[in-house]
Amino acid sequence: MRMTTSSSVGAGLVVLVATVCLLLPAATRAQLQVGFYNTSCPNAEALVRQAVAAAFANNSGIAAGLIRLHFHDCFVRGCDASVLLSVNPGGGKTEREAPPNNPSLRGFEVPAGRRDGNVSKEGDALKNLPGPNNTATGLIDGFAAKNLTAEEMVVLSGSHTIGRSHCDSFLFKNRERLANGTISPAYQALLEALCPPTTNQFTPNTTEIDLSTPTVLDNNYYKLLPLNLGLHFSDDQLIRNATTAPNVAAFAANETLWKEKFISAMIKMGRIEVNTGAQGEVRLNCSIVNAPSSSTGIEMLLPGTSDDRADEVATS
Numbered sequence: 001m002r003m004t005t006s007s008s009v010g011a012g013l014v015v016l017v018a019t020v021c022l023l024l025p026a027a028t029r030a031q032l033q034v035g036f037y038n039t040s041c042p043n044a045e046a047l048v049r050q051a052v053a054a055a056f057a058n059n060s061g062i063a064a065g066l067i068r069l070h071f072h073d074c075f076v077r078g079c080d081a082s083v084l085l086s087v088n089p090g091g092g093k094t095e096r097e098a099p100p101n102n103p104s105l106r107g108f109e110v111p112a113g114r115r116d117g118n119v120s121k122e123g124d125a126l127k128n129l130p131g132p133n134n135t136a137t138g139l140i141d142g143f144a145a146k147n148l149t150a151e152e153m154v155v156l157s158g159s160h161t162i163g164r165s166h167c168d169s170f171l172f173k174n175r176e177r178l179a180n181g182t183i184s185p186a187y188q189a190l191l192e193a194l195c196p197p198t199t200n201q202f203t204p205n206t207t208e209i210d211l212s213t214p215t216v217l218d219n220n221y222y223k224l225l226p227l228n229l230g231l232h233f234s235d236d237q238l239i240r241n242a243t244t245a246p247n248v249a250a251f252a253a254n255e256t257l258w259k260e261k262f263i264s265a266m267i268k269m270g271r272i273e274v275n276t277g278a279q280g281e282v283r284l285n286c287s288i289v290n291a292p293s294s295s296t297g298i299e300m301l302l303p304g305t306s307d308d309r310a311d312e313v314a315t316s
Contacts, residue, residue: 074270077273080117081286094121098125100131115282132165132169133234136243137241140153157221166203168203191207209232219254
């Protein structure tokens with residue numbers, strides 16, 4: 001079904017986020033268990049859907065923000081909400097303070113549910129997060145390190161069909177693309193007019209990543225790339241690589257195919273290096289680790305025991 005309005009984007013993403021956050025987290029050592037919270041917290045899915053729907057109603061841009069938040073969390077120490085931490089227990093800056101996340105990452109205030117980590121380091125984000133200036137080979141290798149295929153990387157890149165990007169992530173690299181003939185001169189002229197000459201990490205100016213249908217969850221992102229209208233160098237790289245170019249063509253031709261694969265890839269990404277059993281904790285506050293006397297008490301209220309316990313309701 002083709003989505004044609006920003007409201008439909010929100011409705012689809014409410015389902016997607018609730019699926020990612022709640023159908024996956026109940027994981028034992030060997031496998032994930034759908035419906036783990038049916039007895040202990042039967043309203044869990046409804047509560048998450050309501051929270052996401054309310055956030056979207058207040059700000060439709062949160063839809064793209066939540067997808068990016070999920071990606072940026074899972075690629076650093078796994079899907080453990082480490083990106084939500086505002087204080088590094090070990091000292092120094094946190095993941096959310098790293099340049100790939102600050103100031104562009106958002107959605108921190110929307111609760112969801114899985115077992116949380118207690119480490120958050122800026123350096124881990126810099127090391128693990130694929131950036132907008134990566135080559136196709138770099139992207140393939142970065143996703144492979146998280147057990148995601150080259151095709152799944154292209155699928156997940158399609159999330160750029162919605163959302164915005166800061167000038168610092170594209171302006172300077174795209175001047176190289178202009179010289180190489182891999183970006184439309186008219187498009188680059190628009191971007192140059194948008195961004196101030198003193199652009200840096202904290203420049204607030206942004207633009208839509210999908211030039212044509214920025215509020216529609218569709219496959220237009222893939223159609224723009226052969227026209228030299230990909231916003232980032234990393235977007236353009238997908239059509240310059242013999243492995244990824246056929247995937248771009250396939251998803252440009254078949255929106256239903258992309259959406260089906262997108263759901264599967266998001267769910268698979270949600271399994272990256274998850275905490276189970278006695279690993280991590282169940283945070284009482286999304287942005288800080290529990291005091292030493294806090295985590296044990298809350299865990300006793302939740303189902304499961306020892307290392308066979310599934311992921312608990314948490315805050316990622």
